Amino acid sequence: MAKKEFEQGITPQSEDFSQWYIDTILKAEMADYSCVRGCMNIRPYGYALWENMRDALDRRFKATGHQNAYFPLFVPESFLQKEAEHVEGFAPEVPWVTHVGNEALTERLAIRPTSETVICAAYAQWVQSYRDLPILINQWANVVRWEKRTRLFLRTSEFLWQEGHTCHRTEEEAREETMKMLEVYREFCETELAMPVVCGRKTESEKFAGAVDTYCIEGMLADGNAIQNGTSHFLGQNFSKAFEIKFLDEDNVEKYVWQTSWGVTTRLVGSIVMSHGDDAGLILPPRVAPIQIVVVPVYKDRTRGQVLEEAAKIVAELQDAGLRVKCDDRETVRPGFKYNEWELRGVPLRIEIGPRDIEKGHVVAVRRVDREKTFVQRAELVARLREMLATFHGDLLGRARARIASQTREASTFDELADIVETHRGFVWAGWDGTAETEAAVKERTKATIRNIPFEGSEPTEGMKDVVSGQPAKHRVLFARAY
Amino acid sequence: MAKKEFEQGITPQSEDFSQWYIDTILKAEMADYSCVRGCMNIRPYGYALWENMRDALDRRFKATGHQNAYFPLFVPESFLQKEAEHVEGFAPEVPWVTHVGNEALTERLAIRPTSETVICAAYAQWVQSYRDLPILINQWANVVRWEKRTRLFLRTSEFLWQEGHTCHRTEEEAREETMKMLEVYREFCETELAMPVVCGRKTESEKFAGAVDTYCIEGMLADGNAIQNGTSHFLGQNFSKAFEIKFLDEDNVEKYVWQTSWGVTTRLVGSIVMSHGDDAGLILPPRVAPIQIVVVPVYKDRTRGQVLEEAAKIVAELQDAGLRVKCDDRETVRPGFKYNEWELRGVPLRIEIGPRDIEKGHVVAVRRVDREKTFVQRAELVARLREMLATFHGDLLGRARARIASQTREASTFDELADIVETHRGFVWAGWDGTAETEAAVKERTKATIRNIPFEGSEPTEGMKDVVSGQPAKHRVLFARAY
Numbered sequence: 001m002a003k004k005e006f007e008q009g010i011t012p013q014s015e016d017f018s019q020w021y022i023d024t025i026l027k028a029e030m031a032d033y034s035c036v037r038g039c040m041n042i043r044p045y046g047y048a049l050w051e052n053m054r055d056a057l058d059r060r061f062k063a064t065g066h067q068n069a070y071f072p073l074f075v076p077e078s079f080l081q082k083e084a085e086h087v088e089g090f091a092p093e094v095p096w097v098t099h100v101g102n103e104a105l106t107e108r109l110a111i112r113p114t115s116e117t118v119i120c121a122a123y124a125q126w127v128q129s130y131r132d133l134p135i136l137i138n139q140w141a142n143v144v145r146w147e148k149r150t151r152l153f154l155r156t157s158e159f160l161w162q163e164g165h166t167c168h169r170t171e172e173e174a175r176e177e178t179m180k181m182l183e184v185y186r187e188f189c190e191t192e193l194a195m196p197v198v199c200g201r202k203t204e205s206e207k208f209a210g211a212v213d214t215y216c217i218e219g220m221l222a223d224g225n226a227i228q229n230g231t232s233h234f235l236g237q238n239f240s241k242a243f244e245i246k247f248l249d250e251d252n253v254e255k256y257v258w259q260t261s262w263g264v265t266t267r268l269v270g271s272i273v274m275s276h277g278d279d280a281g282l283i284l285p286p287r288v289a290p291i292q293i294v295v296v297p298v299y300k301d302r303t304r305g306q307v308l309e310e311a312a313k314i315v316a317e318l319q320d321a322g323l324r325v326k327c328d329d330r331e332t333v334r335p336g337f338k339y340n341e342w343e344l345r346g347v348p349l350r351i352e353i354g355p356r357d358i359e360k361g362h363v364v365a366v367r368r369v370d371r372e373k374t375f376v377q378r379a380e381l382v383a384r385l386r387e388m389l390a391t392f393h394g395d396l397l398g399r400a401r402a403r404i405a406s407q408t409r410e411a412s413t414f415d416e417l418a419d420i421v422e423t424h425r426g427f428v429w430a431g432w433d434g435t436a437e438t439e440a441a442v443k444e445r446t447k448a449t450i451r452n453i454p455f456e457g458s459e460p461t462e463g464m465k466d467v468v469s470g471q472p473a474k475h476r477v478l479f480a481r482a483y
Numbered sequence: 484m485a486k487k488e489f490e491q492g493i494t495p496q497s498e499d500f501s502q503w504y505i506d507t508i509l510k511a512e513m514a515d516y517s518c519v520r521g522c523m524n525i526r527p528y529g530y531a532l533w534e535n536m537r538d539a540l541d542r543r544f545k546a547t548g549h550q551n552a553y554f555p556l557f558v559p560e561s562f563l564q565k566e567a568e569h570v571e572g573f574a575p576e577v578p579w580v581t582h583v584g585n586e587a588l589t590e591r592l593a594i595r596p597t598s599e600t601v602i603c604a605a606y607a608q609w610v611q612s613y614r615d616l617p618i619l620i621n622q623w624a625n626v627v628r629w630e631k632r633t634r635l636f637l638r639t640s641e642f643l644w645q646e647g648h649t650c651h652r653t654e655e656e657a658r659e660e661t662m663k664m665l666e667v668y669r670e671f672c673e674t675e676l677a678m679p680v681v682c683g684r685k686t687e688s689e690k691f692a693g694a695v696d697t698y699c700i701e702g703m704l705a706d707g708n709a710i711q712n713g714t715s716h717f718l719g720q721n722f723s724k725a726f727e728i729k730f731l732d733e734d735n736v737e738k739y740v741w742q743t744s745w746g747v748t749t750r751l752v753g754s755i756v757m758s759h760g761d762d763a764g765l766i767l768p769p770r771v772a773p774i775q776i777v778v779v780p781v782y783k784d785r786t787r788g789q790v791l792e793e794a795a796k797i798v799a800e801l802q803d804a805g806l807r808v809k810c811d812d813r814e815t816v817r818p819g820f821k822y823n824e825w826e827l828r829g830v831p832l833r834i835e836i837g838p839r840d841i842e843k844g845h846v847v848a849v850r851r852v853d854r855e856k857t858f859v860q861r862a863e864l865v866a867r868l869r870e871m872l873a874t875f876h877g878d879l880l881g882r883a884r885a886r887i888a889s890q891t892r893e894a895s896t897f898d899e900l901a902d903i904v905e906t907h908r909g910f911v912w913a914g915w916d917g918t919a920e921t922e923a924a925v926k927e928r929t930k931a932t933i934r935n936i937p938f939e940g941s942e943p944t945e946g947m948k949d950v951v952s953g954q955p956a957k958h959r960v961l962f963a964r965a966y
Contacts, residue, residue, distance in 0.1 A: 034605060036559060068534065070533075073556075079518070096583070099579040101577060141625070
């Protein structure tokens with residue numbers, strides 16, 4: 001009955017994946033719709049996951065020599081207009097502050113959709129000599145891009161993110177940084193989130209407004225749709241010329257700096273949900289899960305004291321070992337209800353402990369991913385649970401890799417491409433002549449876009465043709481429908 | 484010469500304390516003015532300090548059972564208006580978003596000056612039963628309160644802060660929470676920032692717009708001016724009634740929740756600077772200093788290799804011990820220049836290491852606070868530096884305590900009060916009849932305000948009179964000029 005009550009609330013994935021997603025987020029109390037149009041409340045459980053992701057990323061940024069800083073929320077209209085492509089890309093979805101109290105402002109202020117402009121204005125003051133370079137700065141912040149159609153975490157008008165903004169002396173160094181941070185993202189997604197990604201370059205029509213080149217990590221969700229999990233941009237000198245970020249080089253010549261920017265957002269939370277979850281709810285990757293292990297004591301009145309005492313001991317032991325553990329000792333609900341609730345919330349491992357387990361000197365450990373039960377000897381508890389969490393992570397990653405492998409196909413004709421997208425979703429390799437016309441035609445017919453030009457496998461094969469135009473293919477690219 | 488170059492840039496405190504403050508912040512690269520009016524860029528060194536403060540506070544919030552969450556930046560106009568005092572207090576300094584892209588919004592959105600309203604709207608959805616209580620949530624966020632006259636960190640239009648928002652079943656529990664968090668702030672200021680504070684209740688005219696009672700921790704800066712370092716509000720049922728946050732209690736009666744909110748901001752960074760700094764620049768409290776120890780190798784060409792090697796060993800050793808250490812091995816500037824630079828940046832301890840020190844098996848450790856030099860045996864390095872940092876913290880705290888002790892006086896007449904404020908600044912105890920008229924008269928003549936009604940010492944003495952009206956004093960309160 002408890003199980004029913006929980007699952008009732010969640011639409012099965014096979015019936016309506018999008019609805020399953022919303023149901024899961026809401027029931028697991030990760031987030032909900034706020035009363036402010038297009039914005040969400042990130043609830044403590046969702047925020048704790050984001051905090052763990054943030055910390056894991058922040059460690060990587062610092063290990064690669066970056067520092068955090070903070071820049072203003074507001075972008076004066078004149079700043080936004082300094083880089084032509086940039087303003088064109090962002091202006092339509094920017095909220096404008098026109099008044100403070102009852103007074104009209106002399107210049108309208110945009111709420112930042114991204115901070116290139118305000119940060120470049122600061123960098124123009126900070127950089128004078130080659131000795132001031134490189135500048136390797138990251139910002140954790142909220143940004144706003146107004147959305148007509150929103151979806152919790154994946155697409156909200158306000159979202160949280162980090163944005164790295166760096167300045168370099170040479171093009172080569174900036175290009176190296178762009179790739180380095182893309183690799184940080186790739187490694188982070190695999191190591192922490194158990195999400196394999198395909199790295200590649202965006203096409204002209206999909207790149208960041210103001211960038212020379214945009215690179216991305218592209219993931220695949222459980223429904224076969226693609227998702228952009230992070231981007232790293234080589235900005236060239238577009239912004240440094242617009243904002244006059246110049247330095248006197250060692251050769252006494254004044255030069256413009258070379259720049260990069262890169263970011264990931266709270267959308268990654270949605271990506272995790274859609275990558276790993278099942279009909280019972282979330283399945284969270286152990287390294288970032290707010291709770292890695294939940295302990296559920298199972299007792300009758302006369303064994304209550306003994307079992308609760310043992311459960312408390314176990315929790316203390318696991319906490320001391322640095323594991324994130326919670327004891328669910330609520331008296332008002334039955335164990336079955338708790339099992340369902342923590343499955344819904346995606347806790348990787350559940351420990352059941354009752355009087356007979358205590359007698360036998362073990363606990364029962366249940367894996368969220370396949371509900372496999374294991375008896376773990378009390379004496380080996382910490383070591384075995386650590387192993388089980390590592391295995392769990394590996395299994396999630398393996399499953400996600402297998403999905404990409406089985407859901408990646410190749411199309412040699414437009415019909416074939418359309419058919420694969422319609423029938424299977426997934427990634428579809430196809431030849432591309434490099435024109436925007438092909439991209440538009442494919443999008444129009446199939447809703448698929450070129451996700452990226454992958455670093456591996458994008459060399460066209462002998463005689464390969466563009467899947468629409470029939471012209472010789474310049475690249476072999478990945479098409480997919482995406483969130 | 485190096486020393487001169489640095490000190491040239493900083494106005495002495497005795498000459499112009501406010502200018503000293505700005506010079507120090509700018510030269511130490513903690514922050515600078517952004518191109519956006521009233522906003523600042525928090526530079527990496529300032530932000531690293533804030534991060535350490537944030538982490539130290541966050542640990543305390545979590546240890547007292549709170550969780551973090553995130554709510555929207557935007558406050559619909561209708562929400563802001565739901566609590567009458569609240570809107571009156573904040574509306575004049577609120578930026579309004581009226582358009583997105585080219586489209587006018589049907590309802591204006593304020594940028595949050597504080598989040599009671601949007602958070603209460605969410606709580607109204609989340610709370611149904613007494614089982615949902617208490618709600619103990621904190622948010623780390625940016626907020627905006629437009630300022631005509633700004634000062635880096637102390638008063639900027641946008642600032643960073645944390646805001647706790649809690650809901651309770653009973654008034655008693657909410658009042659307990661209000662006091663608990665005030666105590667968390669007090670303890671945090673002393674333990675982490677070496678800043679002693681006076682805890683007390685704000686007067687009616689100084690309390691938070693919408694609160695029943697506001698409590699604060701009040702500090703004293705090196706120039707004798709006061710500063711409010713944090714506030715904790717008992718909101719009663721003001722917001723729960725405005726936003727309909729009701730729960731079904733165990734007795735089956737529907738009741739409004741009792742609420743609190745509490746916050747500290749990046750203003751605390753300014754407070755640290757003005758509390759501890761001297762004419763050479765910042766002096767940072769070791770527990771939150773971004774760099775606790777700087778190692779400066781001192782060598783000639785032929786000893787370079789040996790000294791740099793030893794310096795690197797020392798740094799590795801200190802890092803392994805969990806100390807935040809930096810080696811300044813720049814080749815382009817001389818040791819004297821480095822000493823001044825790290826003094827300006829307030830690093831608590833400097834280690835000088837040269838060939839003779841290596842020979843003798845020691846290093847020279849110099850305290851930022853009084854430039855006292857100590858020879859520390861290499862073998863005892865970690866243990867001794869840990870001790871020295873602890874002593875350093877104690878010395879800063881002791882110095883600040885002594886300042887409060889020597890700069891707190893008592894006035895029995897208005898003239899006396901005015902004279903003390905004019906001559907000494909500092910805190911001035913005086914009798915108060917509890918009327919806003921006295922507050923206004925004192926402010927008008929002396930620019931001093933009642934900082935708070937302290938928890939200790941506010942009982943009026945026998946026959947004590949109000950310092951202005953001559954009426955019997957209701958309280959003995961602390962007057963001071965404040966930032």
